[in-house]
Every structure is written in C-alpha cells, then in structure tokens.
Amino acid sequence: MRIHRHRSRKPKYKVPKYFVNQKIRAPQVRVIGPEGEPMGIIDTDKALAFAVSKEMDLVEVAPNADPPVCKILDYGAFKYQKEKEAKKQKAQSKEVELKGVRLTFRMGVGDKGVRLNQASKFLDKGNKVKVEMPLRGREKAHKDVATAVMREFLNQLKAKYDLRVEQEIKYQSGRMTAIVAKS
Numbered sequence: 426m427r428i429h430r431h432r433s434r435k436p437k438y439k440v441p442k443y444f445v446n447q448k449i450r451a452p453q454v455r456v457i458g459p460e461g462e463p464m465g466i467i468d469t470d471k472a473l474a475f476a477v478s479k480e481m482d483l484v485e486v487a488p489n490a491d492p493p494v495c496k497i498l499d500y501g502a503f504k505y506q507k508e509k510e511a512k513k514q515k516a517q518s519k520e521v522e523l524k525g526v527r528l529t530f531r532m533g534v535g536d537k538g539v540r541l542n543q544a545s546k547f548l549d550k551g552n553k554v555k556v557e558m559p560l561r562g563r564e565k566a567h568k569d570v571a572t573a574v575m576r577e578f579l580n581q582l583k584a585k586y587d588l589r590v591e592q593e594i595k596y597q598s599g600r601m602t603a604i605v606a607k608s
Contacts, residue, residue, distance in 0.1 A: 440511050444485040445500050446473060454485070454495040466492055521553055523604070528558045528578060530571060541581055548586055553606040560599055571601050579603060 444450070449469055456464040456472045459479055467475075469483075476483040476497045484503060487494035496503075524547040526540050544554045556578060558571055575594050582588060582605065592604035 440504070440507050444488065445482050446476070449473075449483065449485050449493070449495065451485075451493045453492045455490065455492050456483075457494065457496045459497050472497075521551060521606075523555055524552045525555045525557060528556065528574060530558065530560065530564045530574065532574070537578065541578070544582055545585060548582075548607045551607065553591065553604055556603045556605070558601040560601065565599065568596055568601070575601055575603060579605065
C-alpha cells in the first residue's frame with residue numbers, strides 16, 4: 426500500500442487557534458489573571474512578563490475585542506480542555522445521512538417488501554432516504570409507469586410514517602429520484 430506523504434491530515438476536531446505569548450501582536454491587552462480576576466488594560470510586554478513570573482502563558486482568548494482579551498493560564502491544559510470540549514460536542518451532534526433504496530421498473534411484490542423494510546430501518550435510525558429508479562432502454566419512454574411505481578412505494582412508506590418529502594419525484598439523466606425524511 427502506498428503512503429501518501431503529500432496528503433494533508435485534517436484534525437479530527439475543530440479547535441480554534443489561539444495566539445500565545447510572543448505571537449500576540451496587539452500593543453495593549455485586557456488581562457484576566459490566573460484566578461479569573463480582571464487586571465485591567467496593560468501593555469503586552471508587561472502582561473507577558475507577569476505571566477512568565479507566574480510560570481504561565483499569556484493566551485489571547487478574544488482577539489476581536491478592543492483591546493484584545495488575554496488570560497494568564499497554562500496553555501497546555503487550556504488546549505487539552507478545548508479539545509475535550511470539541512470532542513464532546515462532535516459526539517453529541519449526529520449527522521443525518523442520506524441512504525439509498527433502489528427500485529426497478531418491473532419489481533415483484535416480495536422485492537418491494539424487502540426495499541420497504543430497508544427504507545423503514547433507515548427512517549427509524551433518523552436518516553433521510555433517497556428512493557431511486559434507474560430507467561433503461563424503452564423504460565425511458567414510459568416515465569408515467571415509473572412515476573406510478575415510485576408513488577405507490579412512497580404511499581406505502583407514508584402509511585407507516587409521518588413523512589416529509591424533501592425532493593418530489595423527478596426525472597433526471599435516466600433515473601427517477603425522490604428524497605423523504607421522517608418529520
């Protein structure tokens with residue numbers, strides 16, 4: 426297997442970047458002390474010297490404020506805490522996936538039942554379902570029959586669930602598609 430050295434690795438979690446110590450460019454900053462007490466507006470050099478005397482870091486936490494807000498804290502622990510928060514936030518947010526169910530023009534009753542059960546499982550898990558029907562050859566001339574098959578399938582789904590139609594049945598480049606989700 427080839428190792429891709431030029432591929433950039435994306436971080437797993439979205440953690441904002443913070444300016445630390447000498448990387449802070451503002452001439453004056455509003456400083457918050459190690460115990461959370463406000464220290465007022467101080468020159469960056471003096472605030473940095475105070476942070477070094479406490480053996481801590483000066484971290485710019487609100488760069489858009491005027492003047493920027495900086496905290497005196499241990500940057501390693503701060504960064505670790507932010508990563509933990511981002512990880513927890515990502516775990517709590519569930520992405521809705523788009524699952525597909527493919528029908529055919531001359532599908533039997535048993536096969537439709539299997540597809541119906543599969544679509545039901547997808548909807549139970551909270552995913553959206555894309556119902557598609559590829560049309561081949563002469564089937565393209567009978568779009569009305571394909572639409573009727575799709576409508577019948579969607580009506581059977583609607584009998585089980587309260588559905589929200591996100592995309593109506595439409596013909597596009599040789600296939601009929603519709604997207605539904607549970608409301």
